[in-house]
Amino acid sequence: MSSLTKLISTLARVSDTKLALLNHSNVQIISSAKMSQYPKYFIDPTFRNDELNALYETGEVKEKALVPCRAALTEHTSSEFYSSFTRKFINHVMRKGNKQLAREVVEKAFEVIKKTQIQKYHSLPPEKKVDFTIRDPHELFHQAVINVKPIMVLTPIKRGGVRYQVPVPVDDLQATILAYKWFIEASKDKERTVRFYNKLAKEIMDAANNTGRVVKKKLDLHKQCEANRAYAHYRWN
Amino acid sequence: MIGKSVFRALNGKQEVVKRCSKIVIRASSTVPQMSLPSSSENSNPLPFFRSIQNSPSLHASNNSGQFYTIDPSIKKQLFLYGGIPKTFDELCNTFKETCMMIREPALEIMDYMKSTNFNNAATRYCLYGKIGTGKSMTMAHVLHYGFENSFVIVHVPWAPYWYKFPKEYSDCPTKEGMVDLPLDAVAWLIHFKNQNSHLLADPNLSVCQDWEWSKREITKKGAPLAEIVEMGINRVKYSTNCIEALLQELKQLSDLKRCKTIVVIDGFNIFFSDKTKIKTAAFEKIPPKRVTITSPFVDITKQDWSNGAVIVSVDDLAFFRKDQRNTHYPRGLLGPEGFEHLDPFIPIETKNYSEKEFHYCIEYFLERRWIINPHAASEEGRKELAFISNRNPFNLLKVTAPL
Structure with missing residues (x-):
């Protein structure tokens, strides 16, 4: 493992300097590549009640009221139970734009997680209940994603007519997206009679304990990265 | 009893009181005295949302909104083969306890039942209300009350199951154009036997007339009522006939004051719809009234017997999806025929x-x-x-x- 971390640190150092150069020279190109329909001076909407109240308290609202603002997304709500993290995951589960179904499925998985925990809790004798903590399914999912996020991935790079699987570090966003993808893949790989949400709940609970298929997938990838560390220099050569 | 009257219960609290004052002798305004059991002396007093009283007979309006616990053995006897909604049952499994809220409609029915003059014809209550407001749960609560007061229970957990998901159907050998549901009838008899297992040994419950199933199989007058039930369970061919005989016997026995009977039917309006999934041998789909199991249950909701209570619920979900009527009122759901059959009744709304x-x-x-x-x-x-x-x-x- 120590060699892997060393590898990552060297790669990260190189990539940081490269990115810095890139940013410095080509700011315009990178920003235009996002293809936003809004001009750059548009600000993000404030849709949470507490944030809005804070704006009024600080008096910042007077300035913000005059700046053009992007439209709020459909998932932006001022609900007490809003969780931006799970909202994003719902978007990844969604197929063919059927967001309602995706939301139902994910919420059902959370319900299953909660139910299994409560059932265990209530079947314990009263003296043991004190030690048993029931964790919020949203929090548990957050922990599971943190456990599953990879630090390195393999990218095919062509050198001398041969494609090499080269280990490269991933940024946080890409790693999160990969984690989401693996959760969905693992939950889909099931028997026909098993429900998606039941499998998803199981995978999330396993991953939160640092066990299970999805965590194994991450470890396998890391192992592969370490095996291919001889090709690491193809990244910049 | 009251003659037929137009049902005007859209906002019908006044109507209800008017009707009831004729049917039942109103109880005095004092609530039943509560005897506090020893559990209140424990070091951990119950939280305010839990009722000390776990017996429905003692529930009064001051318990409204509180949760009471059903003993697992009673739950097993009453609801083993259905009777409480599936989602609620799952919740009970999760919580490892069966707790039900004491709510106004159930209290109302129980209050009426406590003050009913049972010498008069059976009082009929019709539960209605929007989806998810607790019709079935109210029925479960009243069923528990009936169980405690040693009523004989005639309970159909969800009548539409027979017509939507029939286990097996075959043409009736004795009645022309009718169809039998032998396995469903057996299942219901087992349910009946389970719910009334504590009463069936009672010597008062004996058969009032001879019942001839075939040349060799005869249930003689004076035999215990359980014999008819056993007959239906063992001889699948005669199961529907046995239900018919059983319910007729119960009506007679109640009339003779040898037992009290409570009839609880959920999704009652399906009996008066015109569509089922059941087919005859000629692949012709038939309405519920041509299924042999329907008539005994429609018959027991008539007012020609006394010493009992009939509680039915009407539900839009009872119909097939295409036939749903987008209403929750009894007039719309029962249709003219059903309404004529049930009228007069006490409408009870769940909210x-x-x-x-x-x-x-x-x-x-x-x-x-x-x-x-x-x-x-x-x-x-x-x-x-x-x-x-x-x-x-x-x-x-x-x-x-x-x-």
Whole structure:
């Protein structure tokens, strides 16, 4: 493992300097590549009640009221139970734009997680209940994603007519997206009679304990990265 | 009894009282005296949302909104083969206890039943209300009351099952153009036997007339009622006939004051619809009235017997989806024929949670750890839950599920 971390640190150092150069020279190109329909001076909407109240308290609202603002997304709500993290995951589960179904499925998985925990809790004798903590399914999912996020991935790079699987570090966003993808893949790989949400709940609970298929997938990838560390220099050569 | 009258119960509290004053002798305004059991002396007093009284006979309006616990053995006897909604049953498994809220409609029915003059014809109650407001749960509560007061229970957990998901059907050998549901009839008899196992040994419950099933199989007058039940369970061919005989016998026995009978039928309006999934041998789809199991249950809801109570519910979900009528009122759901059959009855509406009931329910959920999200306990969170679920009991359960 120590060699892997060393590898990552060297790669990260190189990539940081490269990115810095890139940013410095080509700011315009990178920003235009996002293809936003809004001009750059548009600000993000404030849709949470507490944030809005804070704006009024600080008096910042007077300035913000005059700046053009992007439209709020459909998932932006001022609900007490809003969780931006799970909202994003719902978007990844969604197929063919059927967001309602995706939301139902994910919420059902959370319900299953909660139910299994409560059932265990209530079947314990009263003296043991004190030690048993029931964790919020949203929090548990957050922990599971943190456990599953990879630090390195393999990218095919062509050198001398041969494609090499080269280990490269991933940024946080890409790693999160990969984690989401693996959760969905693992939950889909099931028997026909098993429900998606039941499998998803199981995978999330396993991953939160640092066990299970999805965590194994991450470890396998890391192992592969370490095996291919001889090709690491193809990244910049 | 009251003659036929036009049903005007859209907002019908006054109507109800008017009807009831004729039918039942109203109880005096004092509530039954509560005897506090020894559990109140424990060092851990019960939280305010739990009732000390676990016996439905002692529930009074001051218990409204509180939760009472059903003993597992009673639950097993009453609801083993259905009778409580599936979602609620799952919740009970999760919580490792069966707790039900004491609500106004059930209290109303039980109050009427306590003050009914049982010498008169059987009183008929019709539960109606929007989806998820607790018709079936009210029935379960009243069923528990009947069980405690040693009523003979005739309970159909969800009548539409027979017509939507029949186990097996075959043409009736004795009646022309009718279809039998032998296996469903057996299942119902087993359900009946299970629910009344404590009463069937009673010597008072004996058969009033000879019943001839075939040349060799005869149930003689004076034999215990359980013999008819056993006959139906063992000889699948005669199961529907046995139900017919059993219900007729129960009517007679009740009339003779040898037992009290409570009839509870959920999804009663399906009996008067015109569509089932059941086919004759000629592949012709038939209406419920041509199924042999229908007539005995329609017959027992008539008013030609005494010493009993009939509680039916009407539900839009009972119909096939295409036939649903987008109403929850008995007039629309029963149709002219059904309404004519049931009239006069006492309409009882189940409603969404009141402010107090909602508050108690949230407290119960928090105690059982059903709601883990810390925001839900706050006032803002409660407001939001009330708004999203419209304080509908079923919706509240759904909304709080992922929290």
